[in-house]
Amino acid sequence: MELCRVPAATTAFAWTNSISSTLQLPQTLFVGGGSKRFRVWCVNGNIESQKESQMVVSITGATGFIGKRLVQRLQADKHQIRVLTRSRSKAQSLFPVKDFPGLVIAEEPEWRNCIEGSTAVVNLAGMPISTRWSPEIKKEIKQSRIRVTSKVVDLINNSQDDDRPKVLISASAVGYYGTSETRVFDEQSPSGNDYLAEVCREWEGAALKVNKDVRLALIRIGVVLGKDGGALAKMIPIFMMFAGGPLGSGNQWFSWIHLDDLVDLIYEALSNPSYKGVINGTAPNPVRLAEMCEQLGSVLGRPSWLPVPEIALKAVLGEGASVVLDGQKVVPTRAKELGFPFKYRYIKDALKAIMS
Ligand SMILES: NC(=O)c1ccc[n+]([C@@H]2O[C@H](COP(=O)([O-])OP(=O)(O)OC[C@H]3O[C@@H](n4cnc5c(N)ncnc54)[C@H](OP(=O)(O)O)[C@@H]3O)[C@@H](O)[C@H]2O)c1
Numbered sequence: 001m002e003l004c005r006v007p008a009a010t011t012a013f014a015w016t017n018s019i020s021s022t023l024q025l026p027q028t029l030f031v032g033g034g035s036k037r038f039r040v041w042c043v044n045g046n047i048e049s050q051k052e053s054q055m056v057v058s059i060t061g062a063t064g065f066i067g068k069r070l071v072q073r074l075q076a077d078k079h080q081i082r083v084l085t086r087s088r089s090k091a092q093s094l095f096p097v098k099d100f101p102g103l104v105i106a107e108e109p110e111w112r113n114c115i116e117g118s119t120a121v122v123n124l125a126g127m128p129i130s131t132r133w134s135p136e137i138k139k140e141i142k143q144s145r146i147r148v149t150s151k152v153v154d155l156i157n158n159s160q161d162d163d164r165p166k167v168l169i170s171a172s173a174v175g176y177y178g179t180s181e182t183r184v185f186d187e188q189s190p191s192g193n194d195y196l197a198e199v200c201r202e203w204e205g206a207a208l209k210v211n212k213d214v215r216l217a218l219i220r221i222g223v224v225l226g227k228d229g230g231a232l233a234k235m236i237p238i239f240m241m242f243a244g245g246p247l248g249s250g251n252q253w254f255s256w257i258h259l260d261d262l263v264d265l266i267y268e269a270l271s272n273p274s275y276k277g278v279i280n281g282t283a284p285n286p287v288r289l290a291e292m293c294e295q296l297g298s299v300l301g302r303p304s305w306l307p308v309p310e311i312a313l314k315a316v317l318g319e320g321a322s323v324v325l326d327g328q329k330v331v332p333t334r335a336k337e338l339g340f341p342f343k344y345r346y347i348k349d350a351l352k353a354i355m356s
Helices: 066-077 088-094 108-115 137-156 194-205 230-241 259-271 287-298 312-326 333-337 347-355
Strands: 013-015 030-031 038-043 048-050 056-060 080-084 104-106 118-122 167-173 215-221 223-225 255-258 277-281
Touching: 013 118, 030 104, 030 259, 030 347, 038 167, 056 066, 056 108, 066 080, 066 259, 080 108, 088 104, 088 287, 108 312, 118 137, 137 167, 167 194, 167 259, 215 259, 223 230, 223 259, 223 347, 255 259, 259 277, 277 333, 287 347, 333 347
Parallel strands: 056 080, 056 118, 080 104, 118 167, 167 215, 215 277, 223 255
Antiparallel strands: 013 030, 030 038, 038 048
């Protein structure tokens, strides 16, 4: 559900795009502008109104590829943002005061003060997996996620009841399901047996220790497509060097999501009480890698006849290339049940939008 932005000073009503199937009435509408917006619920014909509270959102991993876009999105809607980071200077350079007035930046000793009193916490932190996987790095890939998640969960659980955040949105990944060329995975599917599946299980396990009064949404994220980061940014130069042909057999599944859809999904999960439990963060139409490569080649204007050698991709993505080279077909059953309005359902449209 897209929250309508109403121009400041307007007194007109702005309707959301969700229509109750039984009542044929809008479920919510927004009145007024800026921080003075009011949310009005229509229930069985009676209108209950409630001042829409501005969210206060603490975010780990806010300085990353997904986090940066989420911060921009929340900032645009005038929510308060608290960036929980390991590096104040990095966060300050990404979120300068002139563009992000009121945004709070906190290093680890200050996380407690930020989490207490937040409406919600979004947990995105973790060491990047697109690296060469030495035993030490594999350990850190897992430990960084468990360490930050456990810390956030402890701080939430130890908050005073009145100051405890009501919502935790914690990242996980489609690697939870393991890899397969033939099976289709949804939120009910069991976990796989490989290293990334183990990382995801333990990462989710740390989040599941959150106080039972806190609404927890675990987003199992697919390969996020956006211009300024993620696997795609690393793949494009390789495709430009070669001819944009298939990778390996090309039969591997590629469960992708456009960055804007993922950020909208997280945003929606922050405020919509129906978003809880595991939710796959993938587009409705995963593709085989051959199709992804063909579409990427076509969008980049590269003919797709010369195969890109796996070794080239591994050179830039390290063993982390396995997320692209050994995939899984993951479908967003929960998001569809929840009526989440994907903007990018097909990879061609997503790639075109990114490259335009
Ligand atoms: N991008 C994808 O395609 C994708 C797919 C599936 C799942 N995910 C998951 O979604 C989350 C966000 O993804 P992203 O692509 O935005 O990640 P990203 O760009 O790599 O950013 C992750 C953030 O985590 C923090 N971080 C990095 N190394 C860390 C370490 N060793 N210990 C603690 N914190 C560390 C950093 O924040 P500070 O330096 O500010 O602390 C960094 O900005 C990640 O956990 C990722 O595994 C992403």
